[in-house]
Amino acid sequence: MLTVDLHPYFLNPTATLIALALSTCAYRIIYLLFFHPLASFPGPRLAAISYWWKALKWRNGTVTRELQEMHRTRGWPIIRIGPNHLSFWDPDAYKEIYLTHKFRKYSTFYDGFQSPAEHRTIFTIPEPELHAPRRRQLSALLSRQSVIALEPLFHEMFGVFTEKLTVHAKENIPLNFYNAFRCLTMDTVCVFSFGGSAGCLQADKFEALPLVAVDELLSGSYIRAHFPRIIKFLNLLPRPLQPSWQRGFDDVAQIGAVFLQAYRSTQPSHKYPILFDAASHTNNAESTLSDDQLVAEANVFFGAGGDTTGIALSIGSFYIAHDRTVRDRLFDELVAAYSTRHDVLQAGWVELEKLPYLSACVHESLRISSPLPGDLPRVVSEGGWKFNGVQIPEGTIVSASTVAVNWSEKIFTDPQAFKPERWLDSNGKFRGDMDNWLVSFGKGQRSCIGQTFAMAELYIFLAGFWRLFDVQMGGAGQLEVLDLFTTIPKNHDDMKGRVIATEE
Numbered sequence: 001m002l003t004v005d006l007h008p009y010f011l012n013p014t015a016t017l018i019a020l021a022l023s024t025c026a027y028r029i030i031y032l033l034f035f036h037p038l039a040s041f042p043g044p045r046l047a048a049i050s051y052w053w054k055a056l057k058w059r060n061g062t063v064t065r066e067l068q069e070m071h072r073t074r075g076w077p078i079i080r081i082g083p084n085h086l087s088f089w090d091p092d093a094y095k096e097i098y099l100t101h102k103f104r105k106y107s108t109f110y111d112g113f114q115s116p117a118e119h120r121t122i123f124t125i126p127e128p129e130l131h132a133p134r135r136r137q138l139s140a141l142l143s144r145q146s147v148i149a150l151e152p153l154f155h156e157m158f159g160v161f162t163e164k165l166t167v168h169a170k171e172n173i174p175l176n177f178y179n180a181f182r183c184l185t186m187d188t189v190c191v192f193s194f195g196g197s198a199g200c201l202q203a204d205k206f207e208a209l210p211l212v213a214v215d216e217l218l219s220g221s222y223i224r225a226h227f228p229r230i231i232k233f234l235n236l237l238p239r240p241l242q243p244s245w246q247r248g249f250d251d252v253a254q255i256g257a258v259f260l261q262a263y264r265s266t267q268p269s270h271k272y273p274i275l276f277d278a279a280s281h282t283n284n285a286e287s288t289l290s291d292d293q294l295v296a297e298a299n300v301f302f303g304a305g306g307d308t309t310g311i312a313l314s315i316g317s318f319y320i321a322h323d324r325t326v327r328d329r330l331f332d333e334l335v336a337a338y339s340t341r342h343d344v345l346q347a348g349w350v351e352l353e354k355l356p357y358l359s360a361c362v363h364e365s366l367r368i369s370s371p372l373p374g375d376l377p378r379v380v381s382e383g384g385w386k387f388n389g390v391q392i393p394e395g396t397i398v399s400a401s402t403v404a405v406n407w408s409e410k411i412f413t414d415p416q417a418f419k420p421e422r423w424l425d426s427n428g429k430f431r432g433d434m435d436n437w438l439v440s441f442g443k444g445q446r447s448c449i450g451q452t453f454a455m456a457e458l459y460i461f462l463a464g465f466w467r468l469f470d471v472q473m474g475g476a477g478q479l480e481v482l483d484l485f486t487t488i489p490k491n492h493d494d495m496k497g498r499v500i501a502t503e504e
């Protein structure tokens with residue numbers, strides 16, 4: 001009789017399972033490297049087989065810089081940065097991906113930014129047909145007229161900021177401008193979103209706990225955005241065993257609920273409309289947001305609008321402080337328009353927009369800081385996408401960094417230099433046409449809904465600050481930044497300096 005001697009491995013279920021798992025992995029790696037529809041696109045090998053390449057670069061803050069470097073040194077306009085993800089370093093690709101409305105948001109990535117996790121928001125809803133009504137509902141709050149009605153809020157917050165800076169100037173206390181401006185914008189958007197301040201402006205030397213909490217929370221974004229299964233697993237762990245960024249995310253989810261409860265019980269009356277007033281009282285019952293949705297939206301506004309504007313203000317101010325010609329020209333324009341401290345503290349956005357050099361400084365600050373530099377992923381729709389003769393299969397995740405446009409040599413000469421003059425024509429008038437190529441707020445239907453709010457802040461705060469103060473900073477005026485989803489200075493010491501009051 002024929003007998004077959006089975007190798008002992010086949011009789012051991014554990015060994016069999018391990019062998020199966022290893023061969024499945026090996027098969028997948030070979031498939032992703034050599035047979036996947038994106039196999040012919042260049043990029044790091046690890047990126048072709050897993051999101052870990054991108055995640056690790058994101059953790060170190062170097063992902064955008066590395067993409068820029070690969071593009072510069074190897075000439076790659078399209079880089080494979082994930083098994084099914086292509087990143088484009090090309091201004092035209094940027095416009096096609098974001099402006100033409102062909103591609104929807106990649107939900108796995110955006111779900112990682114939901115707080116509370118079960119509620120999709122204006123920022124995270126991928127379906128255009130669900131997003132459009134939510135956007136219409138909330139955009140009334142952020143129309144130009146509505147933002148002008150918020151000027152008392154901006155003036156109130158800037159008044160507190162100014163008093164504090166005056167004390168720092170008198171006592172010659174050094175300041176971290178990155179933190180100082182973020183405290184100002186975080187408190188401002190917090191009042192708008194929740195009806196109460198986060199208390200950042202009250203913190204000694206602007207070392208505010210909410211800033212630390214937001215930084216901490218962002219430090220885990222690379223896991224939240226790319227590895228949802230890890231997040232599910234972490235959620236099963238007892239809270240003390242979870243990483244601090246995970247706990248931080250859950251804590252932020254609570255902030256909105258606490259504020260809404262306070263709002264409902266006290267019915268505070270503000271001099272200006274806040275998100276809770278307007279978003280909870282619409283005439284149409286169907287479009288009224290539930291409390292949970294309202295809290296989730298308020299959390300998004302706070303998250304999206306707190307850091308970003310402060311980053312543009314502080315990085316712009318860093319460059320203005322280092323270039324005396326820029327600083328003096330801006331100061332002269334502001335003094336001519338606002339001769340007293342009182343005047344500039346009440347300056348309105350519409351009037352400020354008429355100042356060409358201030359406008360140039362605002363736009364150049366937005367361009368050079370690119371506060372959200374990371375790739376914001378979209379999914380190629382049915383039928384695929386042909387870009388510059390290259391066929392991209394449907395279902396591919398595509399993205400392009402705002403830096404690929406804002407720092408493009410094709411569009412801006414000497415793009416790494418801070419030159420407000422590039423925004424002026426030969427008669428010294430502001431060139432509004434160049435706005436087309438400023439993509440800091442994104443473009444298209446999913447661009448920043450808070451753009452008007454942020455622009456009003458940038459004009460009012462930058463004008464007030466540079467009219468009333470001057471800054472002494474060390475160093476050569478070169479700033480190295482990291483991309484941790486938002487832009488952060490690599491070395492916080494670069495952002496330190498002393499503030500000098502120019503008006504008593």
Ligand code: HEM
Nearest residue numbers: 122123304305308309371376440441442448449450453454
């Ligand atoms: C300089 C400041 C700011 C910059 C650079 C900025 C940038 C951006 C960008 C690039 C997007 C698109 C995100 C994506 O494609 O996924 C975005 C979306 C968004 N931003 Fe801003 N933002 C700023 C300030 C603000 C402010 C002040 C608010 C709130 C008052 C805000 C609220 C939002 C919201 C809610 C979205 C989602 C919009 C949608 O998908 O319809 N942002 N922002």
